[in-house]
Amino acid sequence: MQIQWYPGHMCKAGKEIKDMLPNVDVIIEVIDARIPFSSQNPLLAELRGNKPCIKVFTKSDLADADVTAQWQAYLEQEHDVKTLAVTTDHPEKIRQLIDLCHKMYPNVSAANKRTQVLIMGIPNVGKSTLINILAERIIAKTGNEPAITKGQQRINIGEDIVLWDTPGMLWPNIENRHSGYRLAITGAIKDTAIDHLDVVMVAAEYLLQHYPDALMERFQLDTLPENEHALLVAIGTHRGCLRTGGAIEMDRVAKIFLTEFRAGLLGKISLETPDMMEQELIEVEVIREQKAAKKLLRKQKFIGDKTTESKLEK
Numbered sequence: 001m002q003i004q005w006y007p008g009h010m011c012k013a014g015k016e017i018k019d020m021l022p023n024v025d026v027i028i029e030v031i032d033a034r035i036p037f038s039s040q041n042p043l044l045a046e047l048r049g050n051k052p053c054i055k056v057f058t059k060s061d062l063a064d065a066d067v068t069a070q071w072q073a074y075l076e077q078e079h080d081v082k083t084l085a086v087t088t089d090h091p092e093k094i095r096q097l098i099d100l101c102h103k104m105y106p107n108v109s110a111a112n113k114r115t116q117v118l119i120m121g122i123p124n125v126g127k128s129t130l131i132n133i134l135a136e137r138i139i140a141k142t143g144n145e146p147a148i149t150k151g152q153q154r155i156n157i158g159e160d161i162v163l164w165d166t167p168g169m170l171w172p173n174i175e176n177r178h179s180g181y182r183l184a185i186t187g188a189i190k191d192t193a194i195d196h197l198d199v200v201m202v203a204a205e206y207l208l209q210h211y212p213d214a215l216m217e218r219f220q221l222d223t224l225p226e227n228e229h230a231l232l233v234a235i236g237t238h239r240g241c242l243r244t245g246g247a248i249e250m251d252r253v254a255k256i257f258l259t260e261f262r263a264g265l266l267g268k269i270s271l272e273t274p275d276m277m278e279q280e281l282i283e284v285e286v287i288r289e290q291k292a293a294k295k296l297l298r299k300q301k302f303i304g305d306k307t308t309e310s311k312l313e314k
Helices: 008-023 042-047 065-075 096-104 127-135 177-186 196-210 212-218 228-239 250-262 274-313
Strands: 026-032 053-058 081-085 115-121 153-157 161-165
Touching (some): 008 115, 065 081, 096 115, 127 153, 127 161, 177 196, 177 250, 196 212
Parallel strands (some): 026 053, 026 115
Antiparallel strands (some): 153 161
8 A cells, every 4th residue: 555645844844853953851642542653753752862751652541551561661672761650531641741851851950040941742633632631721723633723822831841743743754554455544635645455454463363253242242253355345244334235345344443542442352462563663674675686687777778878889
């Protein structure tokens, strides 16, 4: 699946983040607890340096708690990285971020200045809701559609923290094909930019392997279907997604599946683990090497063709 959704304001946000980072004391990266690796921005990993970073797992009530714990332990192995799993049902835990910022950057009081905190995250990850809870007032627009925040905002949090909000941002080249699908499944990419059936086939295959009981309970299945296509047919039959003649309306089934997954109606589900990520990074590196080899071959062929043309002209 090729994702063709990278609005202009995201490109602008990337440039603004690069410009701001030298003046930032602490970074808060908001990530989706269901996809903690796929929802991390590679730009931050490249530019953060030694700045303290808090990775906030939003929607943790929708994720598998055991897998979330694995991810927190995994990510906190990195120097100056802390994690916090939160839900909007417990705003008091979100407010712990203020104390955590002070702990990770304790020298600000001696300098008699405000702590400069940059908050960033992918679209539709719950960043705006988190900001409103921290500010204890409506500052950022919220909604179920990605890319609501369009521009940078400066927000005073109490007397000694300035929070810099940036638009939800993806990146133009999602190298890991698995991550692309997961971003689409969780709603980080607008539905108008994806093939619903293609995306749901991937989700269904994964859930059949890792969360079969959740599927059987939610869709009231007597037996587990043998593959993802059979699963969607079973769901369509049970939910009455039928065309004239009895054929299944597969696109309608796909939309039902995505809507109910995103709402947490299938249960607490995580779409990736640290072990999976390690394997996928190896796959990405192989693909990079293959692309580099092809590029080198094209360059050599181009030079060879030019050399031949030059000899013929002489």
